[in-house]
Amino acid sequence: MLDYAAVFIFALTGALVASRxxxxxxxxxxxxxxxxxxxGTLRDMILNRDQVFWVADPMMITVACVAAILVFFTAHLLESRLKAIEWLDAAALSVAVPAGVGAALATGQSWGVVLIMGVITGCFGGLMRDVVCNEVPLVLKKGQLYVTAAFAGSAVAVLVLETGGRTGLALLACAGATFVLRAGALMFGWQLPVYRSRPPRA
Amino acid sequence: MLDYAAVFIFALTGALVASRxxxxxxxxxxxxxxxxxxxGTLRDMILNRDQVFWVADPMMITVACVAAILVFFTAHLLESRLKAIEWLDAAALSVAVPAGVGAALATGQSWGVVLIMGVITGCFGGLMRDVVCNEVPLVLKKGQLYVTAAFAGSAVAVLVLETGGRTGLALLACAGATFVLRAGALMFGWQLPVYRSRPPRA
Amino acid sequence: MLDYAAVFIFALTGALVASRxxxxxxxxxxxxxxxxxxxGTLRDMILNRDQVFWVADPMMITVACVAAILVFFTAHLLESRLKAIEWLDAAALSVAVPAGVGAALATGQSWGVVLIMGVITGCFGGLMRDVVCNEVPLVLKKGQLYVTAAFAGSAVAVLVLETGGRTGLALLACAGATFVLRAGALMFGWQLPVYRSRPPRA
Known part of the structure; x- marks a missing residue:
């Protein structure tokens, strides 16, 4: 379920970037x-799972295609596509991070690897989208808390599990923490101090 | 055989981009x-084949190197390298897509996965070339029918197979359909309607 | 050991690019x-090893994080971050190439594949860094002998092994050859003749 939702929402953001x-x-x-x-593909290749998730279940691709077609016929109704991309991406991130954590748990990884798989599953789909479409990667934009939100969400999941919480609770807390941080960055400009001891170079 | 031809021709296009x-x-x-x-490497990693095709047969790399050296000493003879890149790339695409379809069939995938593997094998080599060399990806240029040709070629192969045709015929039809669509785009400007309900944003 | 050193030094260069x-x-x-x-991740995925090296040993990631934090608090002390990136990257390359060669040898690959794995392990980490951060890939900059150094280092290792030398000696010679070539390019501007029979095109 988490996987389907993440795939659907990320496909919406990808199609919106395609419309731009x-x-x-x-x-x-x-x-x-x-x-x-x-x-998720990168996650599964790194974990060397028997089958990448959408090879095991091609319905995933169908879900992504439905989302893309939906956007093709409705994107002009949006007032600001950039805003829609950011918010949908925040929602997708909050679903993809726990999905990645869950997949890593299912293959019995150590907590360090679980943490990283949450970040990879959450961040690399959008990163590939932005690199291929030549947009500045959201991952790197200042004041977005993008990787930070994914990282914090994964960390919360690991914490809950280590303190004896159940998997379901851990994934829920993970999604919540990720979304709150990302939404805070979008709405209130929350950010970590950036490195700025000198002017940037060309 | 298909693999060798695709590797050789794609290497020619890569070397031409290197010359630019x-x-x-x-x-x-x-x-x-x-x-x-x-x-093909991405295809094999996603399908989790025992060995990536060129690890199983390093002669593939030799073929690519021969093509690159050939271009290094002859590229100045071309009148328009950009045109040569486009046409060679069209030829390579028409060979790589059936090669990808054939590889996916050999591992017994469902038709949805077969279709996607044709597209991946055809499109991602050129995509990596363009991203690394900082050219606008051919995949994304307007009026190129690039992914469309790969997609249609794969679909034709699946159709032929599903209606009882033999593998050889399916791959031939696949190559033909891919090349006709791509060549039509290059020669006559064939294209699908693009999304343009609003001006692009910065 | 080689792996740890390469990971540490490459992480320093990545963090310096992040500071820019x-x-x-x-x-x-x-x-x-x-x-x-x-x-190394790409190498392990292509070789289809049971576990990617840092999944097998998550301490690798810790080492990279220590390096990144170190740079976050000390980068402003550097006089020229670009110079530091180039020299650290040269050092990392000279360690990563033999590490890649060693890993390929450990899985019993043919010498052609061993050679390529040296190049991939050495070059793709920096390439990903530059593509994601939108810098001109060092791999492609003129007069850097970047891929050439990796390639020559790997070739030296293969030569030593083929003429009966021991693995340790081969890896040492590999590191030496890689560093000498790369340092020569940085200090004395060593380079191969570039393709320049015509002006570049837009």
Missing amino acids: AQLDIVGFLFIGALTAVGG | AQLDIVGFLFIGALTAVGG | AQLDIVGFLFIGALTAVGG
């Missing part, structure tokens, strides 16, 4: 699917 | 090999 | 870790 790049319908499908399954 | 970036001979080899085996 | 991009501490960790383990 004025691609055709197949471009929407391509970028939508890349964003939707990119992070 | 004025790299040295090792740069030609690097970009040529990356383009040549990038898509 | 004015990221926050989590950004330092993210780019540092990506640079540190990117090349």
